[in-house]
Amino acid sequence: MLDASGLRYGVAGQPVILNDVSLTLEAGEWLGVDGVSGAGKSTLGQLLAGYLTPQAGTVTVDGAPPPRRALRPVQWLPQSPELAVNPRWRVKRILEEAWTPPDALRDAFGIESAWMNRFPQALSGGELQRVCVLRALVPGVRYLVADEISSMLDPLTQLDLWQGLRRVADERQLGVLVISHDAALLERLCARRLTLSEGRLRPSTRHGAPPAIAPKQSPASR
Numbered sequence: 001m002l003d004a005s006g007l008r009y010g011v012a013g014q015p016v017i018l019n020d021v022s023l024t025l026e027a028g029e030w031l032g033v034d035g036v037s038g039a040g041k042s043t044l045g046q047l048l049a050g051y052l053t054p055q056a057g058t059v060t061v062d063g064a065p066p067p068r069r070a071l072r073p074v075q076w077l078p079q080s081p082e083l084a085v086n087p088r089w090r091v092k093r094i095l096e097e098a099w100t101p102p103d104a105l106r107d108a109f110g111i112e113s114a115w116m117n118r119f120p121q122a123l124s125g126g127e128l129q130r131v132c133v134l135r136a137l138v139p140g141v142r143y144l145v146a147d148e149i150s151s152m153l154d155p156l157t158q159l160d161l162w163q164g165l166r167r168v169a170d171e172r173q174l175g176v177l178v179i180s181h182d183a184a185l186l187e188r189l190c191a192r193r194l195t196l197s198e199g200r201l202r203p204s205t206r207h208g209a210p211p212a213i214a215p216k217q218s219p220a221s222r
């Protein structure tokens with residue numbers, strides 16, 4: 001189980017970002033987190049993966065603090081893949097940085113061999129995102145934080161990405177924390193959903209139907 005307890009995180013001179021955040025994510029579970037822009041979702045993802053250190057609280061992975069120097073058992077997949085790759089490496093080197101994904105998984109994520117010799121700038125954002133997701137699925141990883149990873153993809157490519165991820169997560173019993181503004185997507189993917197607001201997590205009350213836009217009233221009907 002990924003267990004975060006009492007996390008507090010802030011930056012000097014700014015209002016505190018996360019105040020007292022606790023969550024658990026079981027092996028094999030999909031948990032959704034939404035929240036308005038700036039609520040602290042990415043900050044939470046980075047704390048869980050160990051990229052940031054909380055000022056209070058703890059993160060444990062399967063009962064122990066995550067190792068500092070070995071493979072990170074919690075992988076944070078950020079929204080902007082171009083910020084997560086070395087622009088001077090070709091795609092093959094990026095993809096195979098920590099492991100060599102089997103052909104079946106490359107196919108499942110729609111990754112083409114023609115991309116391998118290119119630099120990352122020569123892939124679309126969605127293509128590079130799929131490379132980064134597969135790169136992170138190193139054997140030994142136990143939990144994923146998928147931070148708005150499909151927001152730049154068209155609906156069919158989104159489906160491929162989530163189906164590919166579901167397949168690997170089911171096979172390996174990975175826990176997946178999905179961060180998204182898209183309440184319908186979270187409803188489809190995650191049985192349990194939380195909302196981050198004012199530095200705290202609460203059970204989500206949002207649901208997938210788009211917010212109704214009130215019809216414009218004509219002056220006569222007012």
Ligand SMILES: Nc1ncnc2c1ncn2[C@@H]1O[C@H](COP(=O)(O)OP(=O)(O)OP(=O)(O)O)[C@@H](O)[C@H]1O
Binds near residue numbers: 011035040042043
């Ligand atoms: N290093 C930093 N210095 C100052 N403020 C920061 C820093 N990192 C994050 N923040 C602020 O913390 C708040 C939370 O940021 P975060 O990226 O976690 O939000 P988010 O919920 O992921 O937003 P979005 O949905 O827009 O991606 C924001 O107001 C942001 O400006």
